[in-house]
Amino acid sequence: MALDPYVKKALAEGHPLKITSTAGARYFLRKVDTSLLLKMKREVGVLQEILLRIGIREEGWRQALADPARLTNQGEATILIDALRERDNQQDDPGQSTVIELARLLTDHNPAELAAARGGLGKLTTGANLPVLSQFGFASLVAADGRADQAWTVATRSVQGLHDLLGAMPLIRDPGLRAGLYPRIEPLLHALSASLASGRQNTMPISSRWRAAKY
Numbered sequence: 001m002a003l004d005p006y007v008k009k010a011l012a013e014g015h016p017l018k019i020t021s022t023a024g025a026r027y028f029l030r031k032v033d034t035s036l037l038l039k040m041k042r043e044v045g046v047l048q049e050i051l052l053r054i055g056i057r058e059e060g061w062r063q064a065l066a067d068p069a070r071l072t073n074q075g076e077a078t079i080l081i082d083a084l085r086e087r088d089n090q091q092d093d094p095g096q097s098t099v100i101e102l103a104r105l106l107t108d109h110n111p112a113e114l115a116a117a118r119g120g121l122g123k124l125t126t127g128a129n130l131p132v133l134s135q136f137g138f139a140s141l142v143a144a145d146g147r148a149d150q151a152w153t154v155a156t157r158s159v160q161g162l163h164d165l166l167g168a169m170p171l172i173r174d175p176g177l178r179a180g181l182y183p184r185i186e187p188l189l190h191a192l193s194a195s196l197a198s199g200r201q202n203t204m205p206i207s208s209r210w211r212a213a214k215y
Contacts, residue, residue, distance in 0.1 A: 042067050051083035054098045061102060077109045077140075081120035084136075088129050096132060103136040107143065107171060114144035125154055126161070134164040139171035148181050162188070 029037065029049040037053065038060065040046045050056055050064040065076045072079075084103055106114075114121065121144060124137030141151045155165035166185065172178040 044068050044071055047071075048083065048086075051080070051102070052087050058101065058105075061105060065105070075113055075116050077106065077113045077117035078120055080106055080109075081117055081124060084133055085120075085123065085128070088133055096130065099130060100132055103133060106136055106140050107173060109140075111143050111146060114140050118144055122154070125151070125164070131160075131164055131167065134161075135168040136171060138165045138168035139173075142168075142172050142177055143174065146177070148177060148184075152181070152184060 025045050026049075029045060032040070032049075034053055034055055037046065037049060038056075047064045047068045050060060056064075065079055068074070068079050069076045080102070084099070084106070087099060087102070118141070121137050121141045125134055125141055128134040128137065138151050138155065141154075142148050145151070151165060151168075155161040165181075169178055169181060172181075
């Protein structure tokens with residue numbers, strides 16, 4: 001980036017970088033080298049960019065969640081969901097392996113924290129472009145509720161939703177909650193409902209997803 005020398009000089013001299021436009025700040029931060037980004041003052045915009053940046057270590061992400069939670073009085077789970085949805089909507093390659101590592105932090109939160117972010121979890125399960133985000137959304141929704149009833153209701157509205165829930169099963173940490181889904185899924189190996197069967201084209205067979213979820 002052509003501005004990097006000026007950014008380095010300002011940071012070295014302890015001068016804050018003030019950009020009044022929100023859109024301008026986001027554009028600027030996206031262009032700043034990662035090493036410089038990590039040295040900038042930990043304001044909300046900088047912390048949000050750290051969460052969206054490929055190549056950040058996990059401890060950097062965790063700190064970037066804790067700081068804006070303190071600054072904005074939002075829960076970490078809510079901030080993380082917003083960051084995941086932002087990355088999911090990026091036009092360029094979001095870097096799926098990085099998305100998986102970032103989404104994995106979502107399942108580290110306890111049920112109470114996830115329940116507080118339940119609205120965002122619902123949007124992840126049904127509105128994500130990347131299937132892996134929908135899968136983490138389902139796993140977190142099950143953890144938030146302490147049961148799979150609502151996740152099952154959402155998932156069985158479409159074949160894709162059901163596939164995403166099956167993909168989420170290895171991500172459900174509570175073995176009791178995970179096992180509780182098996183009796184619901186097994187009948188679908190033999191026959192789908194008429195509404196689900198009509199949307200089955202171009203999707204992996206349910207039995208294949210079931211085997212992947214079990215093993």
